[in-house]
Amino acid sequence: MSNQTTDIPARSGNITAVPAVTPPVEERKGLTKKEIAADHPTWCPGCGDFSVLALYFKLIEKRKLWHEKITTIAGIGCSSRFPYFVQGHGAHYIHGRALPFASGVSLTRPDLHVFVFGGDGDAFSIGGNHVNHTARKNIKMTYVIMDNWVYGLTKKQTSPTSPLGFKSKTDIWGAVDQPINPMKQLISAGATFVARTTHTNPNHLLQMMEAAMDHDGFSVIECLSECVEFYEGAFDSSNPRKGGVFNPVPADHDVTDEHAAYKLADTPFPGYFGIFYKVNRPTKNKLEADINAKAMEKVKGKKDWELLKATFARMK
Amino acid sequence: MGWASFLSHVVIGRSPNPRNNLNFMSEATLSAPTSGGSPKISKISEAVIRIAGNSQDGIQAIGGFLARLAGRSEQEVMTFMTIPSTISGGPSIFQVRIGSGEVLSAGDEADVLLAFYQHSYENHINSVKKGGIVLFDSDHVQVKPEWEKDFHHVGIPISSRTVEAIGGTAKDKGKNIFALGLVAKIFDLNVPKLEKLIAERFTGKDESITKTALMAFHAGYSFSLGNVIETFQFVESQKREGAQVVMNGNEALAYGLIAAGVRFGAGYPITPWSDVMELLRRELPKYGGAFIQCEDEIASISMALGGSYAGRVAVTGSSGPGISLKTEALGWAVMAEIPLVICDIQRGGPSTGMPTNVEQSDLNIACFGGHGDCPRVVIAPSNVEDCFYTAIEAVNLARKYSVPVFILSDQSISTRIEAFPEPDFEKVCQDISPDLTPVTTHKPYDLNAPQGVTHHVAPGTRIMDGKYPIATGLEHDEMGHPTGSPKLHTQMTAKRRKKLQSLADELPVPQVYGPPEGNILLVGWGSTQGPIREAVDRARAAGDSVSSLHIKHIFPLPNGLENIFAGFNHVFVVEMNDEGLYGYGQLGALLRARYCDPKIQGVTKCDGLTWKVREILERAKQNIATGIRKL
Ligand SMILES: Cc1ncc(C[n+]2csc(CCOP(=O)(O)OP(=O)(O)O)c2C)c(N)n1
Ligand code: SF4
Numbered sequence: 001m002s003n004q005t006t007d008i009p010a011r012s013g014n015i016t017a018v019p020a021v022t023p024p025v026e027e028r029k030g031l032t033k034k035e036i037a038a039d040h041p042t043w044c045p046g047c048g049d050f051s052v053l054a055l056y057f058k059l060i061e062k063r064k065l066w067h068e069k070i071t072t073i074a075g076i077g078c079s080s081r082f083p084y085f086v087q088g089h090g091a092h093y094i095h096g097r098a099l100p101f102a103s104g105v106s107l108t109r110p111d112l113h114v115f116v117f118g119g120d121g122d123a124f125s126i127g128g129n130h131v132n133h134t135a136r137k138n139i140k141m142t143y144v145i146m147d148n149w150v151y152g153l154t155k156k157q158t159s160p161t162s163p164l165g166f167k168s169k170t171d172i173w174g175a176v177d178q179p180i181n182p183m184k185q186l187i188s189a190g191a192t193f194v195a196r197t198t199h200t201n202p203n204h205l206l207q208m209m210e211a212a213m214d215h216d217g218f219s220v221i222e223c224l225s226e227c228v229e230f231y232e233g234a235f236d237s238s239n240p241r242k243g244g245v246f247n248p249v250p251a252d253h254d255v256t257d258e259h260a261a262y263k264l265a266d267t268p269f270p271g272y273f274g275i276f277y278k279v280n281r282p283t284k285n286k287l288e289a290d291i292n293a294k295a296m297e298k299v300k301g302k303k304d305w306e307l308l309k310a311t312f313a314r315m316k
Numbered sequence: 317m318g319w320a321s322f323l324s325h326v327v328i329g330r331s332p333n334p335r336n337n338l339n340f341m342s343e344a345t346l347s348a349p350t351s352g353g354s355p356k357i358s359k360i361s362e363a364v365i366r367i368a369g370n371s372q373d374g375i376q377a378i379g380g381f382l383a384r385l386a387g388r389s390e391q392e393v394m395t396f397m398t399i400p401s402t403i404s405g406g407p408s409i410f411q412v413r414i415g416s417g418e419v420l421s422a423g424d425e426a427d428v429l430l431a432f433y434q435h436s437y438e439n440h441i442n443s444v445k446k447g448g449i450v451l452f453d454s455d456h457v458q459v460k461p462e463w464e465k466d467f468h469h470v471g472i473p474i475s476s477r478t479v480e481a482i483g484g485t486a487k488d489k490g491k492n493i494f495a496l497g498l499v500a501k502i503f504d505l506n507v508p509k510l511e512k513l514i515a516e517r518f519t520g521k522d523e524s525i526t527k528t529a530l531m532a533f534h535a536g537y538s539f540s541l542g543n544v545i546e547t548f549q550f551v552e553s554q555k556r557e558g559a560q561v562v563m564n565g566n567e568a569l570a571y572g573l574i575a576a577g578v579r580f581g582a583g584y585p586i587t588p589w590s591d592v593m594e595l596l597r598r599e600l601p602k603y604g605g606a607f608i609q610c611e612d613e614i615a616s617i618s619m620a621l622g623g624s625y626a627g628r629v630a631v632t633g634s635s636g637p638g639i640s641l642k643t644e645a646l647g648w649a650v651m652a653e654i655p656l657v658i659c660d661i662q663r664g665g666p667s668t669g670m671p672t673n674v675e676q677s678d679l680n681i682a683c684f685g686g687h688g689d690c691p692r693v694v695i696a697p698s699n700v701e702d703c704f705y706t707a708i709e710a711v712n713l714a715r716k717y718s719v720p721v722f723i724l725s726d727q728s729i730s731t732r733i734e735a736f737p738e739p740d741f742e743k744v745c746q747d748i749s750p751d752l753t754p755v756t757t758h759k760p761y762d763l764n765a766p767q768g769v770t771h772h773v774a775p776g777t778r779i780m781d782g783k784y785p786i787a788t789g790l791e792h793d794e795m796g797h798p799t800g801s802p803k804l805h806t807q808m809t810a811k812r813r814k815k816l817q818s819l820a821d822e823l824p825v826p827q828v829y830g831p832p833e834g835n836i837l838l839v840g841w842g843s844t845q846g847p848i849r850e851a852v853d854r855a856r857a858a859g860d861s862v863s864s865l866h867i868k869h870i871f872p873l874p875n876g877l878e879n880i881f882a883g884f885n886h887v888f889v890v891e892m893n894d895e896g897l898y899g900y901g902q903l904g905a906l907l908r909a910r911y912c913d914p915k916i917q918g919v920t921k922c923d924g925l926t927w928k929v930r931e932i933l934e935r936a937k938q939n940i941a942t943g944i945r946k947l
């Protein structure tokens with residue numbers, strides 16, 4: 001994604017080109033963590049979301065992203081408070097709809113890196129259909145789903161990823177609805193980059209974020225992020241420090257093999273961590289830009305008002 | 317005297333009192349049409365032609381040709397159509413009123429009915445003036461003898477003659493063009509201009525299609541009507557405003573958005589909004605823009621808001637059910653103070669309601685829909701031309717006040733075709749590209765900003781002090797940080813309200829149509845402007861003291877309306893919606909709440925049809941007769 005960023009407008013007035021105002025890169029030093037951090041996070045001490053934030057800061061530092069070039073967008077949930085904690089342009093949108101909002105930014109502003117953060121309820125319950133359609137359209141952005149298997153902000157209701165038997169306030173006897181399998185769902189929806197990681201393995205998390213950012217398309221990461229308040233210990237069996245196992249995706253896994261990816265996704269918890277699936281398919285950003293280029297080639301040299309005048313001439 | 321002289325608009329012998337014509341014309345029934353002698357040519361100043369058939373017969377095309385011809389002849393024109401809500405087609409009408417003078421509505425009654433089928437004939441005979449012409453396809457229609465004395469019946473084997481003219485393989489396809497030829501003959505229309513329009517319509521298609529169409533047209537045109545029918549000629553148009561363009565309200569709206577500089581939008585199909593999104597999808601790429609079809613209306617408004625947030629006002633739109641889905645996101649736009657244009661092409665509701673009928677029942681959702689104290693702007697175009705300019709105004713209000721703006725159009729204005737003077741393109745087209753000039757510091761929700769008006773800076777803008785804003789739906793402080801402070805919530809709510817109060821101060825006070833003082837003031841909004849004004853003209857011609865006021869800016873209302881109301885004994889708010897639990901339509905209730913004036917009363921209906929001029933006057937009279945119902 002970073003290498004495809006365009007700074008120079010192809011034509012003024014075009015949504016796919018905006019005036020470049022950033023001074024040459026060499027004049028600016030990379031941002032420090034201090035410059036990237038904004039409000040102090042309001043999360044509970046020990047919440048997994050802290051490490052996702054810390055590694056996002058690392059990513060910005062390491063990849064020398066500028067404040068004005070990133071846009072951090074989220075829906076509603078504990079995890080979705082994310083944008084307030086990051087210094088840079090951002091939007092805290094409504095529950096479940098961050099993806100279409102981010103799509104509006106991505107499709108009109110190829111000069112920006114669009115990052116979306118949110119929870120499992122935001123992604124797979126209220127926002128489920130938006131996940132499907134953003135994936136199928138392959139709109140360029142990076143989406144980190146901070147999966148804690150529970151509704152954190154609203155204080156412990158069953159989430160679409162809560163395992164069977166999980167006792168929540170809405171399932172006092174234990175959850176009875178079949179949980180969704182995020183990896184399978186994302187792959188079948190048409191996401192072109194699908195990875196899985198966990199907040200307890202910072203190196204891996206950063207590695208996944210970098211790979212996702214560099215992917216030209218809709219890149220999604222499911223990051224297990226423990227809710228210490230309402231689902232403590234949910235992911236212990238994936239954490240070697242808690243006696244669990246962290247299984248990386250096998251080195252010989254072919255990331256372009258959809259069936260192999262489903263097989264990996266079928267492995268019972270703690271399953272595998274890494275890139276399950278990654279293919280290149282034209283992004284909607286590119287497809288729309290191509291449509292524009294073709295249409296604009298035909299009317300080259302004409303001003304917008306002349307185009308409209310010509311159209312009205314046919315309506316006399 | 318021939319029957320045609322009884323048409324109210326015939327210039328010769330025109331009654332000075334149009335209302336009396338109704339009575340006058342019923343006398344025409346006494347003089348049954350006579351044949352013999354050579355057909356006369358009568359000069360007329362306007363005509364209402366109703367074409368009734370099935371939608372798949374291309375009757376919209378005939379109407380479209382007539383409307384565009386009128387536009388090219390500097391005439392005024394207005395159309396009205398109904399379309400079946402089923403895909404397989406079904407009964408459908410297209411009514412076109414062409415005038416050499418001002419045309420305000422599509423006309424209450426038709427001078428000519430062109431009926432393709434028995435059902436077209438039987439269902440629409442009531443819409444024809446007594447003494448009017450009924451042209452019918454004698455291959456399909458059986459004349460009812462009891463109607464023969466009231467209407468001049470002219471049967472023509474339209475279907476079989478079309479087949480004869482263009483060859484039988486296409487069955488009776490092309491009979492609409494044959495019928496157009498007949499109409500052209502009867503109204504002495506400009507044949508070369510019509511030929512050109514036909515040829516233009518089929519350009520890009522197989523050449524033989526144009527040839528066949530012209531064959532059908534000429535077969536109709538040269539069909540011998542013998543002596544049975546008189547022909548007409550429009551008097552020279554008084555209007556010479558130069559080039560006119562002809563289009564429907566949805567087209568005007570979509571092109572207005574393009575002129576305003578909108579280059580991004582998102583939507584989900586729904587009648588009657590779909591045409592707008594289809595047009596934008598097709599047209600925007602050559603301007604470097606894009607319109608995206610989304611998975612639903614929530615995604616659509618969200619994507620459009622993303623575009624607006626990214627620096628250029630974007631558009632979304634829908635009709636009834638889809639507008640309901642957008643309201644949560646609308647609240648975010650109000651709270652985050654992000655500009656947006658939302659088109660609502662109203663149809664009959666609630667729920668799926670009457671998808672292909674007209675209603676003005678979304679005023680409440682546009683002004684008040686959503687949770688919380690959520691001020692936004694609502695404006696309504698009053699005719700097709702106004703759709704174009706309203707779109708530009710909406711974009712500019714959204715930008716100026718950082719607020720979502722509703723454009724309340726409706727089914728009737730969206731499909732009706734009107735001619736209007738070509739805009740001054742160089743002047744009206746604007747560039748609203750995002751401004752990404754770095755700023756030293758930025759307070760997104762500055763409470764000291766004049767009138768509470770602030771603007772967000774788009775991503776991509778460098779803020780030199782390193783403090784970046786978050787556009788947020790949570791109540792926030794001046795920097796956009798979440799807050800639960802009672803004081804800040806009060807102040808921020810006031811800020812969002814004050815912006816629109818300052819807009820109200822700037823709005824022009826609408827002009828009264830007719831004298832500024834009198835007995836009755838008819839108040840309207842949206843697509844009803846034409847019929848209401850015609851009602852005023854008709855009433856005044858009959859000596860009644862009636863004026864009208866059309867309100868374009870519905871929310872906020874302009875200041876000073878109370879002074880206008882003070883000049884009248886009765887204020888009747890004419891709307892196409894239900895009288896509601898308390899006896900007032902939606903604008904009526906709003907005006908009563910705003911002005912506490914008991915003389916404000918409702919004249920409402922919700923039959924899914926546009927107002928007839930006669931209906932408005934009858935209902936107003938009835939209101940006076942029954943007295944003021946509720947105070
Ligand atoms: C339309 C709407 N419905 C419900 C809510 C209440 N709500 C806020 S966050 C949330 C669920 C959060 O769960 P998740 O997305 O998993 O995020 P987490 O808090 O676990 O990070 C709900 C139901 C809301 N804000 N908006
Ligand atoms: S409730 Fe859970 S998810 Fe929310 S901040 Fe606390 S630990 Fe994190």
Ligand SMILES: [Mg+2]
Binds near residue numbers: 120159
């Ligand atoms: Mg959760």
